[in-house]
Amino acid sequence: MNIALLSAAVAAAAMGVLAPAPASAHEATEKVTPKLEQAIPNIPGKSLIALVVDYAPGAASPSHTHSKSAFIYAYVVSGAIESQVDDGPKRILRAGDSFYESPGATHRESRNASRTQPAKLLAVFVVDTGDMPLTMPVSAPLEKK
Numbered sequence: 001m002n003i004a005l006l007s008a009a010v011a012a013a014a015m016g017v018l019a020p021a022p023a024s025a026h027e028a029t030e031k032v033t034p035k036l037e038q039a040i041p042n043i044p045g046k047s048l049i050a051l052v053v054d055y056a057p058g059a060a061s062p063s064h065t066h067s068k069s070a071f072i073y074a075y076v077v078s079g080a081i082e083s084q085v086d087d088g089p090k091r092i093l094r095a096g097d098s099f100y101e102s103p104g105a106t107h108r109e110s111r112n113a114s115r116t117q118p119a120k121l122l123a124v125f126v127v128d129t130g131d132m133p134l135t136m137p138v139s140a141p142l143e144k145k
Helices: 003-017
Strands: 031-039 046-055 064-066 071-078 080-085 091-094 098-101 106-112 119-128 135-137
Touching (some): 046 106, 080 119
Antiparallel strands (some): 046 119, 071 098, 071 119, 080 091, 080 106
16 A cells, blocks of 8 residues: 555544534634544554544634644645644645644644635545544644744
């Protein structure tokens, strides 16, 4: 199985467990669709979850964290996504680009970089089986250090 297909499958699965967060400071949020949830047979206690995140033009996800054990690989399937993880730089990622989030990271910015075209992201989680919820909104605005 090639990396892009595996990445897409994992991201899609993660989306199934992740419920869309309510809009906060953004006009629209993402649509999350679960695609796969599977225990990893050769790594006891770990599961692979894949989710597809669809962003309408101008849509964004609220700042969020993930379950404590979650390692996330994200692949931009189409469009362009503006992303910032922890205190790293804001980056615009286009179709074919990817990034990861380490356990404990805060995803400060995740939004469609376009106000006219949709964007799609595949998120693949490797997580302790049963470590839920996968995504939790950050309740207070985050300040840069």
